[in-house]
Amino acid sequence: MSRINISKQHPDVYQQTAALSQAAEAAAAAAGVDPKLVELVKLRVSQLNGCAYCCRLHTRDAVELGETVDRLAVLPAWWESQYFSEQEKAALGLAEEVTRLSVPERSEWENGSLTPEQVSAITWLAIVMGAWNRIAIRSGYRVAP
Template identity: 35%
Template sequence: MEARMKHPAFVLDGALAALQAVGKTYLSAGVSRELLEITNLRASQINGCAVCVEMHSQALKKAGETDEKIWAVASWREAPYFSEAERAALRLSEEMTRLADAGDVTDETWAEVEKHFDERQRAALVMSLSMINVWNRLNATTRQPSGQKWG
């Protein structure tokens, strides 16, 4: 597949730096990098963003996650590899990514997230999931192919 255009973040002056700056804000909030990668991978699977599925799978592998756990992200409900906190974050990932389908993040999901994460961590999860959905939409809309090297 060939991209429809050069990536928009590289076309508009300052766009890439702004997106990356937002990304740095939630990395020090106490949510593990691995959990952020897992939730980003799940959102990217839902959105069909091949670039991000590849990128977050590779990041998880590099961080030491097992192949079995990475492969099971799409079927996390049936897989034994995830903690209760990870399951709460994955539910949040799915509901935030599917707002058009579900209409809201349910109170049940939010209560489960509150059990496992403090306010800064919840803010980090919400920001991270919001940003991955931005990246997914940029990549999918412009048909950015996986396997390319940026930077």
């Protein structure tokens, strides 16, 4: 089965995700996070997740905000360079910690038993659950009996 455009299969879920993204950006702005740092975080997370579309998008957005080519070039090894402030290093380190809950893609599930709509719905559920997982882990939710 080819990839399913889940934003077209369930546009209402996509719109809610977009609203969540806008709320996160508003919270960053309200917290005084520099817009260039917001783009660096988005770009670094996209690099870690291997999303070429988002890497391109957020590189362009960072450049439009005045980010330098040198800093973008060393972003994959930010901890090894002297280009980033302590605040930027902290933000990038946090973003990496939150992001590195990945597993290599597997396709054993592709046995023809799921419709494209089901593939889209399950994909959205996994995306949303991943977000909740990260919220719970990062927030230190207790798992005691």
